[in-house]
Amino acid sequence: MSTLSGLFTTILNMSITASYVAVIIILVRLLLRKAPKFFSYALWAVLLIRLICPLSFTSDFSFLGLLNIDSRSNSGVLEYVSKDIGFMPEPTIQSGTGSMDSIDSAVNSSLPQAAPIASVNPMQIWMEVLSLIWLAGIVVLLLYSVISYIKIKRQLLTATLVKGNIYESDRIGTAFVCGFIHPKIYVPVGVGDADLSYILEHERTHIQRKDYLIKPLAFFALILHWFNPLMWLSFALMSRDMEMSCDERVLQKMNQDAKGGYSLSLLSLSLKRSGLFTANPLAFGESHVKARIKNVINYKKPVFWVMIASVVVLIGAGITLLSNPQPRYANLTLENIESMTLTSGLDDRKNTVSIDPADWVEIINMINTAKRSNIAEEYQPSYGELYPIINTLTVSANEQGAAKTYSLMIYNHKDWDVFHGEYEYKLALNCSLENGKTELWGLPYAEGYRLMEWINGIRDSKQNNDINNGGASDMDSDMDSDTTDIAKLVEDNISIIMSSPKTSSNPQDYINAHQNEYENFFKYGGEDALQYMLTQFEAGNAEGLRGQIMMRVCKELLGARNNVTDESLSPQEWYSALSIRQEILLPNYEYDGQDRIEKLVYDTEIERDSASNKRGGFIIVAPKIFASYEEEDLLKVFVTTYSARYKLFGNTLSQEGGSIIPAAITYRKDNSGRYILEKYQQAGDGSEFDPSIREYCTMPVSGREIKGLADKIFKHYTNYGDIRTLLYDNLFKHLKKNRIKDATLANSQGEVEFSMSNPKYKP
């Protein structure tokens, strides 16, 4: 994706939005036919903004919401043509004309399909070519503008001063304003005094209203969108409205009797023009002059209620046309769900469990936070090598009698730091609609991560149940095959890792050469693989290279449960010294301070984290409260919360997960004066982070923006030492309260981050 075609795609999308806006403006103009032309002229401002400014705000009143468009709220650009069109196996666009699907299908069927064999997608090449044509058009038009401007400037060199900023010239056929910084009025020689006063008043009005700047700006926007015929039409109409509203302003300044003289001036000057000005090929309807003269003659001081109505129409059109539609969310409710299943593992070792209805609520809540968005190309899930999909959650729902299936694909977005075997989980939510179309939705990263943790928890608990129940579940029949599966998994991967490089004696080289196999232990093996390998150690079946590899895998799987710190031991020595630390179960943190708002926030955050926590451990949170506002019966609190989940093995703490996420929490005061959680708005991730925070930094009831708050939150986010310190303070308090005398937390480099005996942790 080159920057140029990226830019072109943005312009193309803006152009499509602008086309809708232009059509509506043209229709509203008809409505305002009888109103002062000023209103029609003002309407075009909306289009100008749409053509130049790629971003917009979202509102419930957006006209574009009536169209069938997926809003990309994260960038503020509506996308009909995806930036990733070059990477789609079957390129499609969506114009948003829901009722006229034939347009889309006609366009889409003409788009070239990706050729899997070719290294470059034909659509990509097309986009590159089109963007070059677009650029060429801009260059040509800019050159034309600059050259014609220079030409006219040269003609005007010999224009002679009349007075002030008025010059007369024998080289021009009509009066106009020229110049951007100090605009001057140029008048043709030989205009009668009567006409002159009107002409000058007209041009002065242009200057007062900054028209001489607005028009070039509009023309510049037109150049950017030169491929859009609707914009040429709009520019012509806008110029008309500009002139007519200028005429009206002149009449307001002079008096009503000026009508006759003014219209005669218009007439005589248009007659004077000799054959050199050829008829405009874009001519349509009655000539410009005729329309203007009629407008001048019919001009009356507008009636009060016409003014009011026009103002209302103008403001209404402004809001509905300037704003983008609110992003639509999935709207699942418990009643609609028919079943949920979770499939994990890759093709060759898939296993599917169905999820209990008790756990549905959590998933529905998660899915409902998903925004419809195109997932950036680099995060696209695939069944291939790069980002294999490891979990698919399938939700079958029945909405308004139509079956819908959501499948949530959780896949590894490999970190650059592959050698740590760390993954960053990304999620993509696929929603197949009843019309057979599939839409890709995106979950904010933080939500995704929680969901992933939660899903893994469910899977673990299900599997544990199956093992503990000694076969009361439907998976019992697989029990034996499960153990043989695990044995096969471990042995297969170990033998592949041991296969090369034969020349080395360093076990790490073997692991480095087979990262994928090494990772399989963590992806598919987990606790079961650990148990199997420990039995191998017990049986003395862990010698040499095999033992070295197994020891490394076991250490990593054990994490903080490994009590042996001596790294020099042989695998069998290590196993002899190993006594797996037992987990000490602790409750979640509880706030014991007096501050009513802090109490609410702590309770909410703990509640949220524990609801999605199926994986054990205890939760500590540390919120920073920026501000809280109470309006009527709503209380809105703005926080950034550092939340972390720990497990305690013996006296070793292990951090199992954590997040630092800004949020706005809204509570409603009920009759008894208690505050009930009403809404929890969380910052989005990636490019949605900033806009999502700006979006929720508003008053709870009136929705007015709270100035400077978002910036405060951003600033803090880059340096959150304070909540880190608070987190450790709370952790210390919590451990003490639970009579833990000694506990240490080490970071991934093995340095002590936190210690009860020496609580001077670094901020």
Added chain:
Amino acid sequence: MEKYKLFDAEYKFASIIWDNEPINSTELVRLCADKLGWKKSTTYTVLKKLSDRAILQNKDAVVTALVKREDVQRYESNAVVEKSFNGSLPKFLTAFLGDRKITEQEAEELKQIIEEAVK
């Protein structure tokens, strides 16, 4: 003596010289800036053009006229526009009127409309 034809701006320029000749060219530049709003370069360009056409002469920085005021005829401005102005105005300038002429018939029609209205 044949009649010399001058454009409007040239005529105004020549007028300054007839009124003030002989005139030092530096002084002429000052006068033109003052009366016509011309840049120095414009003054010299027009001076050179008219010297080439043997209407003025510039000798040792002193400018004099070679023809008399009564031997000069001004062009009709309409004719001038035809001759010297080619192409239309750039689209992005705000003009009193656009680049479109009206037919005789239309003009008649509009005259009547205006007369009706102002009666």
